[in-house]
Amino acid sequence: MLKEMSYRPLTATPFQQNSLHTEILPCQPLSSWIRCFWGTEQPILQTADSNTATLVIPDTCVDIIYSIDHTEHTVSGGFCGINDHSFRAYQDTIPGHLVSTFAIRFYAWSACLFAEDSFRSTMNTYHEIGSRFHWLDQAICPILPELRTIQEMTACAEKLLMEKAEKGIRKENEIVNHTIYHILKNKGALEVSALAREVFVSSRQLERLFHDYVGITPKKLSNLIRYQLLWRDILYEPDFNILNAVYRYGYTDQAHLLHEFRRYHSMNIQSARALALKGVENIQDVRSQPVII
Numbered sequence: 001m002l003k004e005m006s007y008r009p010l011t012a013t014p015f016q017q018n019s020l021h022t023e024i025l026p027c028q029p030l031s032s033w034i035r036c037f038w039g040t041e042q043p044i045l046q047t048a049d050s051n052t053a054t055l056v057i058p059d060t061c062v063d064i065i066y067s068i069d070h071t072e073h074t075v076s077g078g079f080c081g082i083n084d085h086s087f088r089a090y091q092d093t094i095p096g097h098l099v100s101t102f103a104i105r106f107y108a109w110s111a112c113l114f115a116e117d118s119f120r121s122t123m124n125t126y127h128e129i130g131s132r133f134h135w136l137d138q139a140i141c142p143i144l145p146e147l148r149t150i151q152e153m154t155a156c157a158e159k160l161l162m163e164k165a166e167k168g169i170r171k172e173n174e175i176v177n178h179t180i181y182h183i184l185k186n187k188g189a190l191e192v193s194a195l196a197r198e199v200f201v202s203s204r205q206l207e208r209l210f211h212d213y214v215g216i217t218p219k220k221l222s223n224l225i226r227y228q229l230l231w232r233d234i235l236y237e238p239d240f241n242i243l244n245a246v247y248r249y250g251y252t253d254q255a256h257l258l259h260e261f262r263r264y265h266s267m268n269i270q271s272a273r274a275l276a277l278k279g280v281e282n283i284q285d286v287r288s289q290p291v292i293i
Contacts, residue, residue: 066103192207
């Protein structure tokens, strides 16, 4: 059912695509589980001013992030659980070292299918990759230092993930899937009690399942999906109208919408749009690309 929903959440700077940050869409068999692969296009020589801050907003995804030091031939990384607030991310730098970044961005409700443990208590946390993805960490870490481009790293990761899927991954939970379907269908506007009725379970049981499979409550996920859909409209609608968005997404009023956006994005709509479009030469080119439901 979720495969029918074309939901593609956006980052704070979704039009950024350069040597420092490149995104690659997954192959079709993995597309319902993985939002994208991302990282540096190829190894970069670090300098003293390489450590710049990146704004990370709640994108309803979770990430496995690897930092590869090609000079020392070492790999480090972590698993970033779903976030319900924005933050600034910094990368440790060692001037003179040749380094690259490679990451796998899963939809928050699908990463658990490839994991070896529950996602309970992973919201707003950063864990060792091996704590939940030991099989992947063990297989990919020895290979990454030998690879030079994000295309090579993506091909390697896709091969491992496809092999894992063919051998057998954790069974999808139909209640969770149906609930997420209804959240997307209703643009995040349904209350938990209504969602529970849609899937014929109690609100308490639904929350337990979401903590296990997603790491967050259905209510909080609904709010984040609504925020993401609003963010899409802000960037892709040439004549974005706040009052129309209030009605479309079930906000109480304009003040409610503005407060919730700022709470998740850490800045107002005007500043967020300016940051996202910084360096974009032709906004019509990016707006013509289909992105989300």
